[in-house]
Amino acid sequence: MERVVTYFDSSGEENSGKCLEICKKLFQEGYKHFVVASTRGKTGLLFAESFRSIDANLVIVTHSAGFKEPGKLEIPAETAEQIRSLGAKVYTGTILTHSIETSLMSKHQGVYPAYIVTQTLRRFSQGVKVGVEIVMEACDAGLIPEGEEVVAVGGTGWGADTVVIIESAASKRFLDLKVLEIVAKPRK
Numbered sequence: 001m002e003r004v005v006t007y008f009d010s011s012g013e014e015n016s017g018k019c020l021e022i023c024k025k026l027f028q029e030g031y032k033h034f035v036v037a038s039t040r041g042k043t044g045l046l047f048a049e050s051f052r053s054i055d056a057n058l059v060i061v062t063h064s065a066g067f068k069e070p071g072k073l074e075i076p077a078e079t080a081e082q083i084r085s086l087g088a089k090v091y092t093g094t095i096l097t098h099s100i101e102t103s104l105m106s107k108h109q110g111v112y113p114a115y116i117v118t119q120t121l122r123r124f125s126q127g128v129k130v131g132v133e134i135v136m137e138a139c140d141a142g143l144i145p146e147g148e149e150v151v152a153v154g155g156t157g158w159g160a161d162t163v164v165i166i167e168s169a170a171s172k173r174f175l176d177l178k179v180l181e182i183v184a185k186p187r188k
Contacts (some may be wrong), residue, residue: 003181006163011069011126011186013159016043020050021122022163026151033057033144033168036153036160037130041079043160047153048086058088059143061134063095065097075163095133117174125185127162130154132177139170146170149180 006022008015023034034056038044043061051058062075073092080090092174101112121129131152138144145180150168155161161186 001185002014005182006184007099007184008077008184010159011156011161013043013155013157015161015184015186016046016155016159019153019160019163019184020047022045023151023153024050026163026165026183027051027054027056031056031149031151033059033146033148033150034153035059035061035131035134035138035150037061037155037160039063039074039158039187041075041083041092042158043153043155044075044083044088044090045079045086045118047084048088051088052086057144059134059138060088060090062092064091064093067095089143091138093137093141096136097129097133117144123161124179124182125154125159126156127154127180127185128164128182131164131166132179135166135168136171136174136177139161139168140172146173147176151183152176156186 036047038060097114097118101114131154135152139146146168148168150166152164152166153160165181167178
């Protein structure tokens with residue numbers, strides 16, 4: 001098997017269009033499940049608008065309420081509704097490798113297992129880490145099946161800069177999850 005891998009000179013939002021283009025090609029190859037990270041909804045809306053006329057399972061994953069500020073969602077309700085109206089699903093949930101351990105680390109210091117996993121995945125890129133997290137979140141919510149090849153789109157800060165193909169697993173079966181291919185990522 002051969003595949004062209006795209007490496008971006010830098011991370012960030014300017015790579016979103018190319019990531020979308022890559023995902024459209026992957027759909028043409030037969031991939032049906034796409035999970036896209038979107039904090040404020042801009043990237044989710046971009047993908048939902050582009051995917052609205054194709055028969056794909058598109059799941060947009062956003063941060064949980066309180067991620068940045070207690071009780072607040074980062075994605076505006078109108079944007080989430082607009083994404084849904086275009087046929088995509090929106091899942092708002094807790095980042096699996098983040099919440100409880102981050103709280104413990106800030107209060108008691110030390111390093112915990114999920115932090116080690118997170119830092120290891122970041123050695124590939126922030127977007128690879130995000131891709132793994134959002135696939136597990138979407139599986140946990142029942143929005144994508146387990147044991148399927150899923151296209152995950154993540155990024156660094158804002159926008160998309162990483163596309164990975166992952167054999168999906170729920171968080172309870174994290175060790176069954178496999179990063180099969182890194183199709184696009186920033187070099188730095």
